[in-house]
Amino acid sequence: DAGVIQSPRHEVTEMGQEVTLRCKPISGHDYLFWYRQTMMRGLELLIYFNNNVPIDDSGMPEDRFSAKMPNASFSTLKIQPSEPRDSAVYFCASSSVAEKLFFGSGTQLSVL
């Protein structure tokens, strides 16, 4: 099992550009989560999906952020337009119902 796969590992972009982060969950997991981690705010839940359907996006900071899960094996988190304050590590995680979370290696995003 390859685990949760995220890409890219690092992303450096300029303010105003569109950023797309990608995630492939573990096969068979029906929950997918997007988290953002910063020193100031810790590990924040942005949005989660159940069976490809967004269930709770109350953690999404603002309309510049959007997430999709077109099928059970792929999800994207998009930021448009990006701002310097979006700089953080973004983690994707997946799980079966009521079970432990498996995290990907994260995407280190730097917005200049």
Place this chain on the structure above:
Amino acid sequence: GQQVMQIPQYQHVQEGEDFTTYCNSSTTLSNIQWYKQRPGGHPVFLIQLVKSGEVKKQKRLTFQFGEAKKNSSLHITATQTTDVGTYFCTTRGGGADGLTFGKGTHLIIQP
């Protein structure tokens, strides 16, 4: 969703000393999950506790769930440099109820 608070935020210890981090909730929890994140890494699941008063051990790590299921602790005996990292607690209800991690406890070990 259910929320847990974790203390302390930072803990400096000398190598060989013990370390404890605490999770507290104002409401009864159905379970507690503990994760560890090494510097530069991603959170990795350590253990889940579900029973009142439950105690589980993993080598030098001891996990406890309070009798009232409102608090939990992680204790490390004789810390080693490999224990460095951030320890998170969270609780998992149905779906993603809970599953907030917060800032965790950063363990810094001085050799």
